[in-house]
Amino acid sequence: MGDSRGQETDITGNRLMSWAFADAYGGEPADSTVHVTLSWCRDRAREAGMRPVSDGTGATLRLLAAATDAKAVVEIGTGTGVSGLHLLHGMRPDGVLTTVDIEPECQQFAREAFRAAGFAANRARFIPGRALDVLPRLADGGYDLVFCDGDRTEYPHYLDESSRLLRQGGLICFEGVFADGRTVDSGAQSAEVLGVRELLRAVRDDARLLPSLLPVGDGLLCAVRR
Numbered sequence: 001m002g003d004s005r006g007q008e009t010d011i012t013g014n015r016l017m018s019w020a021f022a023d024a025y026g027g028e029p030a031d032s033t034v035h036v037t038l039s040w041c042r043d044r045a046r047e048a049g050m051r052p053v054s055d056g057t058g059a060t061l062r063l064l065a066a067a068t069d070a071k072a073v074v075e076i077g078t079g080t081g082v083s084g085l086h087l088l089h090g091m092r093p094d095g096v097l098t099t100v101d102i103e104p105e106c107q108q109f110a111r112e113a114f115r116a117a118g119f120a121a122n123r124a125r126f127i128p129g130r131a132l133d134v135l136p137r138l139a140d141g142g143y144d145l146v147f148c149d150g151d152r153t154e155y156p157h158y159l160d161e162s163s164r165l166l167r168q169g170g171l172i173c174f175e176g177v178f179a180d181g182r183t184v185d186s187g188a189q190s191a192e193v194l195g196v197r198e199l200l201r202a203v204r205d206d207a208r209l210l211p212s213l214l215p216v217g218d219g220l221l222c223a224v225r226r
Contacts, residue, residue, distance in 0.1 A: 073145045
């Protein structure tokens with residue numbers, strides 16, 4: 001009889017290798033200007049102690065924006081512009097990204113990055129402020145995609161607002177749901193982990209949503225509004 005523990009280790013190792021390969025596959029846009037700008041954005045994020053989305057998550061956001069033929073997208077958490085660049089790259093040429101962040105300094109980095117990558121100023125609308133104060137002011141059913149990368153403790157509230165903002169067939173995505181492995185650790189009880197767990201339950205139990213949890217980056221929870 002074989003060593004089942006060793007087989008499980010091999011399977012886990014293979015999955016981790018496959019996950020790493022998938023996260024690198026697709027990478028950054030082929031456009032050299034966008035590539036240079038993304039590198040600049042990542043440097044600014046590291047300097048600010050922030051963790052931008054991975055290459056795999058960025059590629060997935062581009063794909064989803066293109067697949068939904070997104071013209072109107074909301075981004076919660078501008079950061080230094082990494083995720084926004086990916087979203088803009090996948091959106092329609094006339095699409096507008098509405099990006100919300102509590103730190104206007106970060107939004108200035110993103111504004112510079114979008115301009116350097118060749119996106120016209122009217123392709124992005126920057127709104128400084130707390131997401132839960134801004135989202136209620138946005139139009140019902142007016143958006144094709146909502147990407148959430150903000151305060152994990154507020155994720156369940158983002159879900160409520162996003163469900164209102166999305167058109168039928170629109171898509172919502174939540175970044176970082178694996179919470180560095182703590183989400184699946186039954187002993188972890190931080191406010192962020194509890195917020196993510198509540199979100200996972202709410203999305204799974206909402207009959208209006210068709211969800212999938214994608215193993216890219218730090219975990220990307222996606223759901224289509226039926």
